[in-house]
Amino acid sequence: MNTAEVLVAGLETEGVEYVFGLPGEENEATMFALRDSDVTFVPVRHEQGAAFMADVWGRLTGDAGVCLSTLGPGATNLLTGVADANLDKAPLVAITGQGGLESLHKESHQTLDVVDMFTPVTKWNAQISDPGIVHESVRKAFKTAEYEKPGATHLELPEDVAYEDCEVEPMESRRRVRRPEPDVPSVDEVRDLLADADRPLVIAGNGAVRTDASENLRSFAENYDLPVAATYMGKGAVSDDDERSLLTLDSGDHEEASDAIDSADLVITVGYDIAEHDPADWNPSGGTTIVHLDSEPAEVYEHYNPDVEVVSDIAAAVRELDACCEEIDADFESDWYDDLREHILADVTAVPDEDDSFTVEGVLPILRDAMDSEDVLLSDVGSHKMTIAQNFVTYEPNTCIISNGLASMGISVPGGLAADLAVDSNVVAATGDGGFMMNAAEIETATRIGCGYTILLFNDDEYGLITEEQVEHRGEHFGTELQNPDFQTFAESFGIEAYRPDDWDELESVLETAVGSDEMSLVEVVIE
Missing domain, CATH: 3.40.50.1220 (TPP-binding domain)
Structure with missing residues (x-):
């Protein structure tokens, strides 16, 4: 086998089911090794989406999610999702291609010091500069990513090393390192x-x-x-x-x-x-x-x-x-805290009046009723995230996924794909219009591989959280207003069901239908 094939064999040994990523010239050897393996490669529309998918997979399963890119811009596109996983303590292994070793000492096309770039956002990262270290590198990447506190690791594989003959075998995966009993x-x-x-x-x-x-x-x-x-x-x-x-x-x-x-x-x-x-x-x-x-x-x-x-x-x-x-x-x-709890519950479970305009607060009790206790709600970042984090009643661990370490916008649509692959329950990816448009192209990825989850889109035509903060600080806002496409038509262009309910009764009916379905759908809620 060549080095890339041993690397992929190592992924199989670690029990990896999916690799999310984009192909490139410099990771060609790895791509064809994946084709001939038991690991499913999921081609995505943007490397950031791949990293978010690996991030959410790690959060939900406890096993490192894996994302793949080529060198240069592919690696820089991965960076935000890798950093998000690291600060959210989600196990993730990122793999990037690189030019040949003979070109790395000088300025070369698309060449960046990717290992140095990933150092601040990973627990450990390294270049596989010799075929004889690939087995140890893969094992260390997964071991380090998965033990407490988990986080991100990164491996860089130069294209010439990837094709070299390799005599080592993948190392066996071992039981995860555990912390000792308390002293x-x-x-x-x-x-x-x-x-x-x-x-x-x-x-x-x-x-x-x-x-x-x-x-x-x-x-x-x-x-x-x-x-x-x-x-x-x-x-x-x-x-x-x-x-x-x-x-x-x-x-x-x-x-x-x-x-x-x-x-x-x-x-x-x-x-x-x-x-x-x-x-x-x-x-x-x-x-x-x-x-x-x-x-x-x-x-x-x-x-x-x-x-x-x-x-x-x-x-x-x-x-x-x-x-x-x-x-x-x-x-x-x-x-001593009973009255406090009663006040909290009364607030977060309040049902809106029939003639009230749509609000995130009003939607959440209706969404909660449409979801089973084991269903997963994944929130993007924005004003809706704050409301979901504070108000959404949650019954089981890891069923309300909030990114609050790096708190990066754009996680929910690609994250919903990973969640749908990782759990048997229904999945709802909640997002604002700002975060949605950052990685909306991953709807195509989701439909192509047969995923079925609900995108709940709160549309207020602005970066609402920043508007709120600017108004609070200065009494006015600037640079936060957006002009959006027709989201219903946009979603339907991917071949998925799309809804834009006009009142609370219709919203309740739509959510019950969409959440319980095995098909992809988008529900747009217009926030005035």
Whole structure:
């Protein structure tokens, strides 16, 4: 085999099902190796879309999604999606082509230092400069991408090395590296804090849904009647149907979850990453007593300086806390947050009046009724994302996918494709008109490979979130207005069903039809 064939054989050994990408001259050897493999190559319309697909695949499955490009502009187009995966802690392996080694020491056509370019947005990346290292490089790329905290890795394969004869065999994939059990002294410190607490509260972060910690967290909250507020990326760690859920850190138009944190005398964060949500929002004085449970130590930050850090396997740490409370016969105050939860639920489940104009807030309860608890809602970035993150009631882990690390626009249409491939449930990709147009071409990719999911398009003819912020800061806005195509006709040109409901009753009927269908569809909601 040549080097490219061994690389692809390594992908097979790692259990890769799909590679999302674009062909190019410099990755030709890899392309034909993929053709002759058990891995399905999905040609996309833009490399950014490929990276977003790999990103969402990694978020939903826990296995590294794989994206592929050629050198130069292909690699630069991948960069945003790779960075998004890295900051969202989604396992991803990016593979790029490169010119021959003999040309890399001088200025050459389309040649950039891609390895150097990917360094800030990956956990690890390398050039495969010799056929004898390809097996180790592939194994390291997947091992590094997938262990906690997961993220992105990158491999560059020069075209001359790709064609060289290769005598090594792919390395066998091994069980994923796990963090150890929590250390006894740290657990003892937490036990002492819990023994003195009357109103402990839990903040569930991305790590609580990314690992298998959710089941243990639900047990812990239930056993001791603990309120749980989630970050945007921690939604579903505890079901919002649970009477202990305070939804997200800032749900609805009110700040009840923040009020609960103000009233709490101990905050336990589970899998919390400050890139998700600035602690200054809920700990402005820096005086909150905090326990940090995560697979890595806390970032050093004035507003997040935990009293105790338990660095271990997250699920094991929560299990130990559950046992801790039993040892100290914990008797925390109960019902102190009930009114706060009632206010939150009343806000986020309010059904619009018949003559109300369409709003994102009004659509979400209707969308929730049209979706099963296991169905997946994937949000793009914009003003609608903030409303979805705060208001969409979520029942299971990893069923409301919010990008809140890099928070890049354009993720939902390509991400919906990956989600449809990754899960058996129905998928809804929610987007604004701005984010939709960035990667709308991937509708063609989705229809070509037979995907079926619903695109829910909120159209306000502007970059609405930026308009809101400019108006808040300056009383006016500039540079945010858009002129859009006829989205219904646009969608139908790809051969998919498209709807533009005129009232709430029609919207309810359309969503029930579209979400439950196995076909691609677009539902446009005009926001006035």
